Amino acid sequence: MYYTVDRGPEVHEPSIPDAWELVVGLEVHVELSTKTKLFCGCANHFGSEPNTNVCPTCLGLPGALPVINAAAVTSAMRLGRALNCEVKPSVMARKNYFYPDMPKDFQTSQYDQPTNENGWLDTPAGVRINIERAHIEEDTGKSTHVGGDGRISSAQYSLIDYNRAGVPLLEIVSCPDIRTAEEAKAYVAELRGIVLALDVSDAKMEEGSMRVDANVSVRPRGSDELRTRCEVKNINSLSSLGRAIAYEAKRHISLYDTGDRPIQETRHWDEEAGRTRSGRSKENEEDYRYFPEPDLTPLVPSVEELEAIDASLPELPGAQRSALAEAAGISAPDAGLIVERGHSQFALDTIAAGADGARVVVHINNNLAGGLGELTPELFAGLVQMETAGDLTSTQTKTVLAQMVESGGTAADIAAAKGFEAMDxxxxxxxxxxxxxxxxxxxxxxxxxxxxxxxxxxxxxxxxxxxxxxxxxxxxxxxxxxxxxxx
Amino acid sequence: MAESESLSRDEVAHVAKLALLDLTDEEIDLFTVQLSGVIDTAREMNALDLDGVQPTHHPLGLVNVMRADELRPSIDRDEVLAQAPAVEDDRFKVPPALGEA
The missing domain is CATH 1.10.10 (Arc Repressor Mutant, subunit A)
Structure with missing residues (x-):
């Protein structure tokens, strides 16, 4: 498995004044990559022609009845267990509101009895972020706003594609435990790593299969109050997440500094302008009148099922970092990049084949960012051994490594072909x-x-x-x- | 209209607004009485001793009714869009909505 994580440009975010502390909770929606939607047999597929993956159930036509997708429920429980949640008997509920991307005029979600509760996630830096709940719900259709300047508030009309309506989501709600923008990014990156390790979603922020909303507030440092928060939406990358949080925090601070105060509202991150904007606030936004969904039965996982899930969980990024750190003699955070790129097993195998751990880590971090190509752990170990024995200089090692990635072959053969002979x-x-x-x-x-x-x-x-x-x-x-x- | 209704006019007006219903003052008065009657009927349950009784989520006590993750045919797009009042670019065309849900 090879993947990259969008770390965003390495810009230093201006920090907030010392007198203030950031309080952030994140709501992360992950689209579960099942074959079909949550309540019907339509394809769960990104990029189909508009309105081709639709049926009476996901269009909310009268009389259509939902039946929940067993694979989505299993994925939700697996992700819950990987996030150290208690997996509990759950009940689906109707969240009532009118919005054109929601054809039933309610969203089927979970309310007071979600599937997963009370979990936690440790960031690579060792910060524990508690997770309040991770509940199953359906996605909405996709709106395209037409006219005006493309913003929702000035659109003349909207066009709706219901292919996404009814796609299974897991919404992971963190406690307001996050204290810096960097921590928020680390939490999301780690969550994404866990999702990818479980293979329950492709978790692409740019395609919307992983979406992050940030609840941001500030408080005087040293206080434990929770002040008015604003929910920032429309965040499309990790770097946007960091900037949106920093912007919003500074906006709150300047309001307090001038004797004013923020109002609780939903705000939209404007990537180009680098600022958040108030959504036109809907009155009584929180009045969703949840009630249990009468067309679906409660979900009651058996002890055996939960044991089977626990036994089937793959090694997660945190454990991969620890294992690599121990084998290579480095710190766990230093193993982060290799784990993120999905190369930890490759690194472990190379070390097991007799290569120096620290050199293996350096080469993978610096010289193998483009992928492993034809390299195998055994071939790689042979190269690192030549380097540590002094048979190749570090510059020569790099050159040989590049050739090995491209064409395979042993380090000794390539070094000889290039005329790299150890100086006496x-x-x-x-x-x-x-x-x-x-x-x-x-x-x-x-x-x-x-x-x-x-x-x-x-x-x-x-x-x-x-x-x-x-x-x-x-x-x-x-x-x-x-x-x-x-x- | 009696003073002692279980619901206030404001509550009924609020519920009507959430349901996107545009009611006249007379209708709000009428539904305040009617809905209060419904609430009062349901309240009779409060007289019962229900300690230790679990909420009923399904009349037959069914749990874990699920389907396998298997593809079934969707319906024809032309047929779907023919039902819509307005269509553009194979999408449903709707009035601009307020804010993002």
Missing amino acids: TSELDGMVDDLISSHPDEWTRFCEGDEGDAKKMAGFFTGQIMKATKGQADGKVIAQILNSRRS
């Missing part, structure tokens, strides 16, 4: 000594000059040797010889 150290000894005698001024500056001068001269000597050896000498060995001659 004794040969280097002689070369360094000759160079010292022919450049006495430079040598004095190296030995007696200040730090900058010594560094410059080290570069000079190393450069001369590299030139003489056509780059085949090991820079580290040259440095060792130079230092040994100085004393």
Whole structure:
């Protein structure tokens, strides 16, 4: 499995003033990648022609009856268990509101008896974010707003495609435990990693199969109050998430600073303008008049079923990081990138084949971002062994590695074909000594000059040797010889 | 209209608004009396001792009625869209909605 995570540009987000603390809870909707929708046999497929995956049930036609998809329920319970939730008997409920993308005029969801409750997730940095609940619900249709400037508030009319209506979702609601924008991004990235490890969704934020809404408020640091929050929607990437939270927090702070206060409302992140905007607030927005769905039965998982789910869970990213960190002798957060890219098993296998763990991690992080290609753990281990034995310099190792990814083959064969032969150290000894005698001024500056001068001269000597050896000498060995001659 | 109705006029007006019903003042008065009667009937349950009685989610006590994740044919798009008052680009054309749900 190979995937990349959108980490967004590495921009430093201006932090909020020290006197204030951010309080964020996230609602993450994950589309479950079942073959069919939650309550009917229509295809659950992104990108079909508009209104082709529809039937009386998902169009909300009178008399149509829903029957829940067993695979969606299993995926929901698996994700719940992976998030350390209690999986409980649950009841589907109607959430009543009128909106054209919701043809039944209610959304079938869960209310006071959700499938999953009281879980938690640890971010790679070790911050525990509690999860209040993770409930099953159906997705809505997709609206396209036409006219005006494309914004909802100024649209002349909307066009609706009901292919997405009734697609199974799991909505994962965190407690307001998140304290920085970075933590929010780490939580979502980790949640995505878990979803991908379970293979219950493709979790693509850009395609909307994973959607994040952020409930943002601030409070004076040291206080434990929960102030008025705003729900920020329309966040389409991890970097937008970070910026939207930072923007919204600063907006709240400036309101409080001027004696004003935010009002509880839904706001939309405007990616281009880099700000949130008030949605036209609907009156009594929270008055959904939930009631139990009479057309669906309660879901009561058996003990055996839950045990089977627990036994079938794959190794999750947190456990993968720990295992790799131990095998490679690095910290768990440092194993994060490899796990995120899905290469932890490859790294473990390479280490098991006899390669130095730290070098394996460095190469995968820095030199294998484009994928593994034809590389196998055994071939890779052979290369790392040549490097650590001093048979190849780090520059040569990188060149050989690139070739191995492209064409396969052993490190020894490729190194030989490229003419990379290990320099005899004794040969280097002689070369360094000759160079010292022919450049006495430079040598004095190296030995007696200040730090900058010594560094410059080290570069000079190393450069001369590299030139003489056509780059085949090991820079580290040259440095060792130079230092040994100085004393 | 009696003073002692179980529902207030405001509550009925609120429910009507949530249901997108545009009621006249006379209709609100009428439904305040009628809906209060419905509520009062349901309230008779409060006289019963229901401690330890589980809510009934299904009259037959069924649980876990599910279907296998198997594809079934959808219906023809032309037939679907022919039912719609307005269509554009193979989509249902609707008045602009307020805010995102």
